Amino acid sequence: xxxxxxxxxxxxxxxxxxxxxxxxxxxxxxxxxxxxxxxxxxxxxxxxxxxxxxxxxxxxxxxxxxxxxxxxxxxxxxxxxxxxxxxxxxxxxxxxxxxxxxxxxxxxxxxxxxxxxxxxxxxxxxxxxxxxxxxxxxxxxxxxxxxxxxxxxxxxxxxxxxxxxxxxxxxxxxxxxxxxxxxxxxxxxxxxxxxxxxxxxxxxxxxxxxxxxxxxxxxxxxxxxxxxxxxxxxxxxxxxxxxxxxxxxxxxxxxxxxxxxxx
Amino acid sequence: xxxxxxxxxxxxxxxxxxxxxxxxxxxxxxxxxxxxxxxxxxxxxxxxxxxxxxxxxxxxxxxxxxxxxxxxxxxxxxxxxxxxxxxxxxxxxxxxxxxxxxxxxxxxxxxxxxxxxxxxxxxxxxxxxxxxxxxxxxxxxxxxxxxxxxxxxxxxxxxxxxxxxxxxxxxxxxxxxxxxxxxxxxxxxxxxxxxxxxxxxxxxxxxxxxxxxxxxxxxxxxxxxxxxxxxxxxxxxxxxxxxxxxxxxxxxxxxxxxxxxxxxxxxxxxxxxxxxxxxxxxxxxxxxxxxxxxxxxxxxxxxxxxxxxxxxxxxxxxxxxxxxxxxxxxxxxxxxxxxxxxxxxxxxxxxxxxxxxxxxxxxxxxxxxxxxxxxxxxxxxxxxxxxxxxxxxxxxxxxxxxxxxxxxxxxxxxxxxxxxxxxxxxxxxxxxxxxxxxxxxxxxxxxxxxxxxxxxxxxxxxxxxxxxxxxxxxxxxxxxx
Numbered sequence: 001x002x003x004x005x006x007x008x009x010x011x012x013x014x015x016x017x018x019x020x021x022x023x024x025x026x027x028x029x030x031x032x033x034x035x036x037x038x039x040x041x042x043x044x045x046x047x048x049x050x051x052x053x054x055x056x057x058x059x060x061x062x063x064x065x066x067x068x069x070x071x072x073x074x075x076x077x078x079x080x081x082x083x084x085x086x087x088x089x090x091x092x093x094x095x096x097x098x099x100x101x102x103x104x105x106x107x108x109x110x111x112x113x114x115x116x117x118x119x120x121x122x123x124x125x126x127x128x129x130x131x132x133x134x135x136x137x138x139x140x141x142x143x144x145x146x147x148x149x150x151x152x153x154x155x156x157x158x159x160x161x162x163x164x165x166x167x168x169x170x171x172x173x174x175x176x177x178x179x180x181x182x183x184x185x186x187x188x189x190x191x192x193x194x195x196x197x198x199x200x201x202x203x204x205x206x207x208x209x210x211x212x213x214x215x216x217x218x219x220x221x222x223x224x225x226x227x228x229x230x231x232x233x234x235x236x237x238x239x240x241x242x243x244x245x246x247x248x249x250x251x252x253x254x255x256x257x258x259x260x261x262x263x
Numbered sequence: 264x265x266x267x268x269x270x271x272x273x274x275x276x277x278x279x280x281x282x283x284x285x286x287x288x289x290x291x292x293x294x295x296x297x298x299x300x301x302x303x304x305x306x307x308x309x310x311x312x313x314x315x316x317x318x319x320x321x322x323x324x325x326x327x328x329x330x331x332x333x334x335x336x337x338x339x340x341x342x343x344x345x346x347x348x349x350x351x352x353x354x355x356x357x358x359x360x361x362x363x364x365x366x367x368x369x370x371x372x373x374x375x376x377x378x379x380x381x382x383x384x385x386x387x388x389x390x391x392x393x394x395x396x397x398x399x400x401x402x403x404x405x406x407x408x409x410x411x412x413x414x415x416x417x418x419x420x421x422x423x424x425x426x427x428x429x430x431x432x433x434x435x436x437x438x439x440x441x442x443x444x445x446x447x448x449x450x451x452x453x454x455x456x457x458x459x460x461x462x463x464x465x466x467x468x469x470x471x472x473x474x475x476x477x478x479x480x481x482x483x484x485x486x487x488x489x490x491x492x493x494x495x496x497x498x499x500x501x502x503x504x505x506x507x508x509x510x511x512x513x514x515x516x517x518x519x520x521x522x523x524x525x526x527x528x529x530x531x532x533x534x535x536x537x538x539x540x541x542x543x544x545x546x547x548x549x550x551x552x553x554x555x556x557x558x559x560x561x562x563x564x565x566x567x568x569x570x571x572x573x574x575x576x577x578x579x580x581x582x583x584x585x586x587x588x589x590x591x592x593x594x595x596x597x598x599x600x601x602x603x604x605x606x607x608x609x610x611x612x613x614x615x616x617x618x619x620x621x622x623x624x625x626x627x628x629x630x631x632x633x634x635x636x637x638x639x640x641x642x643x644x645x646x647x648x649x650x651x652x653x654x655x656x657x658x659x660x661x662x663x664x665x666x667x668x669x670x671x672x673x674x675x676x677x678x679x680x681x682x683x684x685x686x687x688x689x690x691x692x693x694x695x696x697x698x699x700x701x702x703x704x705x706x707x708x709x710x711x712x713x714x715x716x717x718x719x720x721x722x723x724x725x726x727x728x729x730x731x732x733x734x735x736x737x738x739x740x741x742x743x744x
Contacts, residue, residue, distance in 0.1 A: 080508035092503035094496045096740045105496040109508025118488030119481045157741040175508050
């Protein structure tokens with residue numbers, strides 16, 4: 001789409017840990033309403049890109065542009081407030097809080113009442129509490145009957161693995177982002193759950209209105225959801241395009257399987 | 264819950280998810296009480312507590328009101344402040360007692376004959392709370408970079424530095440030491456509001472009760488708000504909290520400041536009620552007591568803090584040196600009984616063990632008396648109402664020197680043996696061990712009341728925490744699943 005500025009853009013992003021260059025001059029853009037997949041073998045730097053975007057690491061060089069503004073170097077909570085929320089590959093739920101509280105906690109950034117208002121039970125604090133409770137139930141209802149009903153008030157640790165993955169996504173939705181970063185949402189799920197997740201990511205765009213950047217290893221999921229696929233290896237973009245284009249790219253196959261033996 | 268047809272998996276999931284809960288649901292009377300307690304709304308609990316507490320001045324002596332009433336309320340206040348930092352935000356702050364001391368000394372300097380300042384409490388309390396919060400903020404800055412044990416070490420040194428400062432540094436200001444050194448500050452004014460002074464114990468008690476009720480309600484509302492939720496989130500996982508739009512550093516500082524302000528408030532009241540402050544009031548033992556209250560009650564639970572403060576302060580005062588030794592014996596017997604009831608299931612077996620202990624004692628005492636009368640000729644020290652019973656039940660020799668020490672060594676050995684035994688052998692061996700413990704108590708511990716008190720207090724805590732590691736009202740936390 002010529003002339004239209006992308007929602008989110010990385011320009012020449014660089015990050016190294018000691019002597020190890022993890023992200024090397026990465027350019028990437030995500031347009032409003034797009035679903036883009038980031039693939040690559042283990043250690044390619046995909047999760048590091050997420051950590052850079054969400055402010056957990058500061059980039060060595062380059063720009064991270066969101067809605068026309070360079071957000072590189074901002075604190076993570078400020079970046080989330082601007083409209084980028086993520087899930088964690090390793091699952092970092094608030095295990096001892098209830099399912100509903102997990103989502104409500106993420107609403108901190110878009111509520112305003114102060115501690116004093118809460119102590120005095122002033123109208124704004126009470127109204128916001130009601131609003132985010134309803135808001136959280138709405139977000140959880142996105143996943144069908146799995147996270148609502150009696151589950152709302154159960155501690156997160158009582159959830160099954162797949163439900164925890166779903167709650168991770170619900171919690172990220174709780175921060176009210178425009179751009180969702182999903183880090184391996186299908187990891188550890190069985191084929192039926194994976195299939196359901198593929199559908200769900202599609203609904204995140206159509207029903208939820210989110211733009212999605214997803215890291216995924218499961219090629220069925222990548223094929224099923226992606227408008228565009230970006231492949232990374234050693235922190236460098238090696239291919240970009242439709243799933244078919246990337247999946248047949250020599251460099252990508254090489255990165256995953258190694259060099260073809262030559263006679 | 265409305266279910267879609269064909270969604271049977273949810274039912275299965277529900278059954279699986281509730282499996283643990285079903286296991287945990289306590290049966291019998293204890294379970295019933297526990298569940299009933301859960302249904303009572305917080306406001307009703309607070310009301311009932313305030314009502315019972317308000318009746319104390321009408322039937323307690325002034326001395327008891329001071330020891331049991333006022334001190335319990337002070338401990339509740341201190342526990343509530345610590346609970347914000349440790350319980351809600353999960354920050355291990357070992358310098359907390361310094362805020363208490365800062366509040367108390369500040370009040371002493373602003374309202375006493377020491378410098379001739381006699382500011383009314385209506386001005387000093389808000390001022391000191393703000394000042395203490397500011398000190399808390401400064402200490403809290405260390406929590407931006409330090410976590411867990413490292414934060415604990417830094418804050419512990421802060422607490423120690425405060426005690427050293429008031430005790431030894433004592434810089435000279437206006438011709439005299441600022442903090443009065445080891446003697447502290449004396450002749451502190453009572454709390455004064457618009458010319459009305461709280462001089463009697465009753466007035467002080469009711470004022471303190473009002474403060475506690477207000478603070479409990481305020482902290483409850485705070486914990487149910489977005490701030491409280493954010494604290495819990497950062498306690499669970501600071502990185503995830505930060506990624507979920509929670510400004511972790513600001514919330515940590517806020518927890519430190521609010522906790523410190525409550526400690527400062529407690530300090531003002533403490534100084535005015537005691538009319539004197541000395542460095543020893545703010546040393547490590549007080550810190551440990553406040554921690555014990557929060558941990559015993561169940562970290563993060565406001566009702567738990569109240570209950571923990573009551574249990575700890577009442578047993579403290581009950582065992583105080585000026586109280587007769589028979590108090591300690593009653594508590595000791597209660598602990599033994601509690602241990603048997605908790606360790607032996609089902610109830611009829613526990614009853615049998617208690618019966619066996621009593622029977623063994625009566626028989627052993629009678630046999631020994633018949634064979635060698637000098638071995639039972641000892642007198643019961645401060646027997647109180649139980650004196651006669653103890654005389655006929657426990658073997659107390661007279662003139663056999665080190666018997667108590669040998670019995671103590673034997674008790675240690677038999678407890679060790681007990682831990683190696685399993686099932687019925689353990690139950691059987693429990694009987695002589697408990698009886699031996701009773702002999703040790705009567706022949707050895709009663710002669711050293713100061714030591715016995717602390718051992719008893721310690722074992723009470725160990726027993727309670729073994730039975731309920733999450734504290735009396737805490738919810739068990741799951742770290743990794």
